[in-house]
Amino acid sequence: MNRQFEKILVTAALPYANGKIHLGHLAGAYLPADLYVRYQRLIKRDVLFICGSDEHGVPITITAEQEKTTPQAVVDRYHELNKKAFEQFGMSFDNYSRTSLPLHHETAKEFFLKLFNAGILKEKKEKQLYDNKADMFLPDRYVEGTCPVCSNPDARGDQCEKCGTFLNPIELKNPRSKITGETPSVKETTHLYFPLGDYQKKLEEYISAADKRDGWKENVLQYCRSWFKEGLQDRAVTRDLQWGVKVPLSSFDRKVLYVWFDAVLGYISSTKEISNLKKKPDMWKEYWLNPSTKYVAFIGKDNVVFHCIVFPAMLMAWNEQGGDQYILPENVPANEFLNFEGQKFSKSRGWGIDVDEFLAEFPADDLRYTLTMNLPESRDADFYWKDFQARVNNELADIFGNFVNRTVTFVHKNFDGKVPEQNKLRAEDEQIIFLAKRCAVNAGEFFEKYKFRDATLEVMNLTRAANKYFNDNEPWKTIKSDPERCSTTLNVCLHLVNWLAILFEPVLPFTSEKIWKLLFHTNVPNDAGWVSVGKFLLQSGNPINQPEILFNKIEDETINKFISQLPNQQNPALKPMTFKPTVSIEDFQKLDFRIAEVLQAEKVSKSEKLLKLKVKIGSDERQVIAGIALHYKPEDLVGKKIVVIANLAPAKLMGQESRGMLLAASDEEGHLAVLIPEKIVLDGGIVK
RNA sequence: GGCGGAGUAGCUCAGUAGGUUAGAGCAACGGAAUCAUAAUCCGUGUGUCGGGGGUUCGACUCCCUCCUCCGCUACCA
Numbered sequence: 063m064n065r066q067f068e069k070i071l072v073t074a075a076l077p078y079a080n081g082k083i084h085l086g087h088l089a090g091a092y093l094p095a096d097l098y099v100r101y102q103r104l105i106k107r108d109v110l111f112i113c114g115s116d117e118h119g120v121p122i123t124i125t126a127e128q129e130k131t132t133p134q135a136v137v138d139r140y141h142e143l144n145k146k147a148f149e150q151f152g153m154s155f156d157n158y159s160r161t162s163l164p165l166h167h168e169t170a171k172e173f174f175l176k177l178f179n180a181g182i183l184k185e186k187k188e189k190q191l192y193d194n195k196a197d198m199f200l201p202d203r204y205v206e207g208t209c210p211v212c213s214n215p216d217a218r219g220d221q222c223e224k225c226g227t228f229l230n231p232i233e234l235k236n237p238r239s240k241i242t243g244e245t246p247s248v249k250e251t252t253h254l255y256f257p258l259g260d261y262q263k264k265l266e267e268y269i270s271a272a273d274k275r276d277g278w279k280e281n282v283l284q285y286c287r288s289w290f291k292e293g294l295q296d297r298a299v300t301r302d303l304q305w306g307v308k309v310p311l312s313s314f315d316r317k318v319l320y321v322w323f324d325a326v327l328g329y330i331s332s333t334k335e336i337s338n339l340k341k342k343p344d345m346w347k348e349y350w351l352n353p354s355t356k357y358v359a360f361i362g363k364d365n366v367v368f369h370c371i372v373f374p375a376m377l378m379a380w381n382e383q384g385g386d387q388y389i390l391p392e393n394v395p396a397n398e399f400l401n402f403e404g405q406k407f408s409k410s411r412g413w414g415i416d417v418d419e420f421l422a423e424f425p426a427d428d429l430r431y432t433l434t435m436n437l438p439e440s441r442d443a444d445f446y447w448k449d450f451q452a453r454v455n456n457e458l459a460d461i462f463g464n465f466v467n468r469t470v471t472f473v474h475k476n477f478d479g480k481v482p483e484q485n486k487l488r489a490e491d492e493q494i495i496f497l498a499k500r501c502a503v504n505a506g507e508f509f510e511k512y513k514f515r516d517a518t519l520e521v522m523n524l525t526r527a528a529n530k531y532f533n534d535n536e537p538w539k540t541i542k543s544d545p546e547r548c549s550t551t552l553n554v555c556l557h558l559v560n561w562l563a564i565l566f567e568p569v570l571p572f573t574s575e576k577i578w579k580l581l582f583h584t585n586v587p588n589d590a591g592w593v594s595v596g597k598f599l600l601q602s603g604n605p606i607n608q609p610e611i612l613f614n615k616i617e618d619e620t621i622n623k624f625i626s627q628l629p630n631q632q633n634p635a636l637k638p639m640t641f642k643p644t645v646s647i648e649d650f651q652k653l654d655f656r657i658a659e660v661l662q663a664e665k666v667s668k669s670e671k672l673l674k675l676k677v678k679i680g681s682d683e684r685q686v687i688a689g690i691a692l693h694y695k696p697e698d699l700v701g702k703k704i705v706v707i708a709n710l711a712p713a714k715l716m717g718q719e720s721r722g723m724l725l726a727a728s729d730e731e732g733h734l735a736v737l738i739p740e741k742i743v744l745d746g747g748i749v750k
Numbered sequence: 751g752g753c754g755g756a757g758u759a760g761c762u763c764a765g766u767a768g769g770u771u772a773g774a775g776c777a778a779c780g781g782a783a784u785c786a787u788a789a790u791c792c793g794u795g796u797g798u799c800g801g802g803g804g805u806u807c808g809a810c811u812c813c814c815u816c817c818u819c820c821g822c823u824a825c826c827a
Contacts, residue, residue, distance in 0.1 A: 436763085442756085442821090449762070457775085460790080463787070464786060465790085467786055469786085475785080515763085516774095533783070536783085614787085688827065689825070690827060
């Protein structure tokens, strides 16, 4: 069933260097990966933990343009910020690389060339519109023009909304770029495609076999099934862009590898980098090319298709050519998403909190524990400030912190700060020792199965049992009545502290170190390892340090401050405003805005958002389709005076003709407010 | 509208080869203790397992249907 692997290779999704990481990222991929790796190190497995920044792709170039800087400057900034945030959070990567390094470019090119030379990649020629001013090929939706079928002047590049015809952007008459407004020219471009469909059967077999061996998560299998059900399609490997890994073919200059292709290879180049840094240039092969290495890829659910389907298919394609044989992920334990106070993290709405901001206020272990106990392992979960406070105060501080504190304080008050003698063990002593050993076994099994919440709960329950042991043995009484017994009790308690430091190390590495220093005057808990749980490592008579408070409680005031800072109507999140390109007054005057009275309104059948309105504009009556059904009931609008664009080209929506468009304001969350004149005006009136 | 996911205790969540009285943590209530960051430990749940129907000796678990929520998508303001 569970093969015995010599080595373990762990990767965590490469964060995109176009923004800061937030708590959702941690809960989705990074924390679980770190927990797994730290546990594996404690049981002395040979494990290598790889990550790095994903630094290519269009969004980064757009950020660079907006900030009037270069893509390199953008990725430099976020690479450093995220690397630092990860360190502060206690991520124990063996290497944190970046895909803009030459080493990565070489690796990606090598991979690409192998597939290309083997004839795996399919070449497809296509004509695309090219924006000379922006110096780029335009994606379908970035083009507008006149529909060749119905002459609608505002047809989109992919489809005319008036007549419903599916279009190729080059068929448009009078096309214009949505980016610069310029008239694009037609250029032929050639792209290479990876034939994912050819690998579908092998991929299904691979996933099914790996699932049988290592037990894949149900949600991950679900995502894969739905992809297989739809059938895998060819996927473009190349792209017309400047920023990225240049395609190493003379006929493909000015093109780069599509970011999905190069990003996953970043794991390999990051491993190569650490090999070079360690002066063991072939070390990476002991992991990637070694069939007795277990490869586990930690990701968030948005990445399932890349790690369960695309990346394995790429590796299969490589392996088919003979030579070096790469291993495939043995498991891809993707988590669902962590929401924040009941809503999705959203940068644009200012909803959520970034890791660096959080850690400026609270210790990393507080956050690690709270997130671990609330990981979205099988479905979306939520981060609540109140829950965070409760977990830190009631569990970390009261149960764990207090146990350490009461034990160490007692030893200092009654045993001169030296490890008390262990005398004859009684049944109750053996019992708690047994519980500790069993806890190590149970928690260990949970770690192996990627069930980190259960593993940590197990350890917290042992901590409860430790408190009970202290209570039941009443050392504050036996110190007078039976000092020998008291000595044994405290000896056991100190060892419990020691074992808890080991058991909690994956979750609370910083605290674990503090405890180790307290007991042994060094700070390397890993040396003892998981097997030391249940063993008596403390020498009687050895001095221990004075206790320090391990977990400070979080006051209501502190938490309320953060809660009140959440964006809302009174407290909107400000983000830099960006506007569309300037237009002339003549352009504006082409638009004919009019006051209209709503005579009738009804829902468009089979549509969620559309309302069919009959409106009166002076002597004119017409039908207008408006996408406001989620926010207005038909009866709310009847009789209201609204603003419409009267000379907009007619369009057909869900089979209904719409002549004109009503004006409504919307906010970031998509709430709509129909514009209504502030004073009574006659319908037909001009709006300017 | 289409596809997918979810709906279990006041809160956050576990719970699939269908099987004994449906679980954990927190909160709440009662009690014990006083070494400790007033911290600890023990005890306490009449939960329509979203509603309804079906299969079965037996359904939280399988099938059908309906309701609600979330995501993607379509329609787009």
